[in-house]
Amino acid sequence: MKPVYILLLLSYNLSVAQIYEIGIFGGGSNFIGDVGETTFIAPNELSTGIVAKWNRSPRHSLRASFIYSKFAADDTNSDDPRRKLRGYNFNSSLLEVSVGMEFTFFEFDLHTGTTQATPYIYTGISMANFPNFYYSGGRLVSEKTRSNAYGLPIALGFKTTITRHIVLAFEIAAHYTFSDELDGSEPDTKNLRERFRFGNFNNNDWYVFSGFTLTYTFGRKPCFCNY
Secondary structure (H helix, E strand, O other): OOHHHHHHHHHHHHHHOOEEEEEEEEEEEEEEOOOOOOOOOOOOEEEEEEEEEEEEEOOEEEEEEEEEEEEEEEHHHOOOHHHHHHOOEEEEEEEEEEEEEEEEOOOOOOOOOOOOEEEEEEEEEEEEEEEEEEEEOOEEEEEEEEEEEEEEEEEEEEEEEOOOOEEEEEEEEEEEEOOOOOOOOOOOOHHHHHHHOOOOOOOOOEEEEEEEEEEEEEOOOOOHHHO
8 A cells, every 4th residue: 555545544544533622711811910919810801712622632632722801900909009109000902822732630531421520731832912002101002003922821720521522611821921011011112112111020921811611522432542
């Protein structure tokens, strides 16, 4: 048999011998940076999105998500008296794409016919698109541009099957970004940055998603021994 036919046959076998998940995410979000409070988990705005998974074994999955979230922060809610006196606040939003690997603490075999449940962790890479703005005279000024912030998501969750094809999960995901621009403390434009930058220059921005995913599973029973 020619190599090309062998490759096609293997590709077909792998494609039908998998199980997939696709579903929705819904929950809350909060921002951690140079504006507002610094509580790690304090959701104050809504976030929604879609999630897809490719289960490679009962212990790990490739995962991708697309999430839209609003963000709000207010210095008056901070425990820092200097922030309270400053009084900055903002309302913003972002679109995030994330891909990575999900690992379960215990085997999560969706073909056993019994209820499955396990804690899990997720990590990977993310890219968030957000509007640029800065503070001048205590007021927000839009730069009328958008930027991308790359980051590292780290999620801890718990999931369980509620029917043969439906999986419910709850997770808290902290997203560290390689940017300090999400809250306006560092303008994107260079000449503005030199004039209006403020805050801790050594710390980048974080944001946290807390919520639920509801996914539908489909695909034939996998032969995990192939991996």
